[in-house]
Amino acid sequence: MNNFLATLLLSTALLNLNSFAKEDHQSFLKISMEVQQELQCEREFQIINKAFKVRSKDFVDCEDAFWADRAMSKVKQISNISPKVNIELLARDSGASFDIGSTIRLPLRLTFSNRWGQVYDSLSLGTDAILYHEYSHAIFGEVIGKKFYPQFKAMAESLSRYKIALQNAYATGNYGNAVKYYENQIKRLQEKMKTHHEIEYYHLSSSYNEFFADLVAVLVTNNANSIFNALYYDEMSDQSYQMIKLRSFEDQSTNYDNRLLNEIHGELALARQFIGKTVLNEIFSIRDEKLANQRKKALLDNVLKAIDNQMTKRIELNDFGISPKKNNEKLIKELKEVLKLEV
Numbered sequence: 001m002n003n004f005l006a007t008l009l010l011s012t013a014l015l016n017l018n019s020f021a022k023e024d025h026q027s028f029l030k031i032s033m034e035v036q037q038e039l040q041c042e043r044e045f046q047i048i049n050k051a052f053k054v055r056s057k058d059f060v061d062c063e064d065a066f067w068a069d070r071a072m073s074k075v076k077q078i079s080n081i082s083p084k085v086n087i088e089l090l091a092r093d094s095g096a097s098f099d100i101g102s103t104i105r106l107p108l109r110l111t112f113s114n115r116w117g118q119v120y121d122s123l124s125l126g127t128d129a130i131l132y133h134e135y136s137h138a139i140f141g142e143v144i145g146k147k148f149y150p151q152f153k154a155m156a157e158s159l160s161r162y163k164i165a166l167q168n169a170y171a172t173g174n175y176g177n178a179v180k181y182y183e184n185q186i187k188r189l190q191e192k193m194k195t196h197h198e199i200e201y202y203h204l205s206s207s208y209n210e211f212f213a214d215l216v217a218v219l220v221t222n223n224a225n226s227i228f229n230a231l232y233y234d235e236m237s238d239q240s241y242q243m244i245k246l247r248s249f250e251d252q253s254t255n256y257d258n259r260l261l262n263e264i265h266g267e268l269a270l271a272r273q274f275i276g277k278t279v280l281n282e283i284f285s286i287r288d289e290k291l292a293n294q295r296k297k298a299l300l301d302n303v304l305k306a307i308d309n310q311m312t313k314r315i316e317l318n319d320f321g322i323s324p325k326k327n328n329e330k331l332i333k334e335l336k337e338v339l340k341l342e343v
Helices: 062-076 124-148 150-171 175-194 199-204 206-221 226-231 238-245 269-284 289-316 324-339
Strands: 005-008 033-038 048-053 085-093 095-098 103-113 119-121
Touching: 033 150, 048 062, 062 085, 062 124, 062 206, 095 124, 103 124, 124 150, 124 199, 124 206, 124 226, 124 289, 150 175, 150 199, 199 206, 199 289, 206 226, 206 269, 206 289, 206 324, 226 238, 269 289, 269 324, 289 324
Parallel strands: 048 085, 085 103
Antiparallel strands: 005 033, 033 048, 095 103, 103 119
């Protein structure tokens, strides 16, 4: 068992790539036991703390972990915050996730299924955009999470640490029955998080979180459709196609209503298109990389400021149940103010 470690997956399918369904808000508290192999790499990572291969049969090695580390380092170039994270790698899978604490789960190749059960692989470049997106959730948590739901965020980080500790306990022979201790700690925290008062602030932040993470992916790739492209495949249903169009920062000639916007990943589609129309083209036209990165960093800081302002106002007013269209209108108004745009 020395080469293999057991892990608990704190599942938060923040990017459900096949169904695009609205998530069960308790899904991040569901766990499953998996045997993983920690990748023992000779060189040091910049962003990654620990890297794991989820399935022993997969062809995943240190080069894949270093690719992920380099990819997240590109995000670091346009962000004032670059938290360390753990990463769990799979060869192929239908979704990626961030566990709210400090662990990203990522397939090297995304898979999609049609209504007849046929499976299709994504383009490899799409995985880059998805990783930028998932790492941005960690950045969002450092800024928005630690301000508005600090206790809930701290417990999620503790769960991530307990997962690593549990793995070490299995790897070292379960000395002193450490496995049982960490399992009990995890269960205790899970039960506490289910009813913690800050969970409603976490849910309130969800659509902003997805908006911010998509924006980071767009800025790193210089492509307003990077997430849309990552999720697209020829055989997808019309409904799925309409849903992923919400992730674009370009005008998709779509008549948006509350019914279509009623899903956290795409809820702020109008705000995405506002940013695309007013800011992105100008930033993408900058040829000097250093200057472009400065502008991108300033944009992300201002977007986080606008989200902070909206979160503060909505909590003060107990304004948790507004419609998706109203949410877009309020955020766009806030963005105009912080970006000093006359539109």
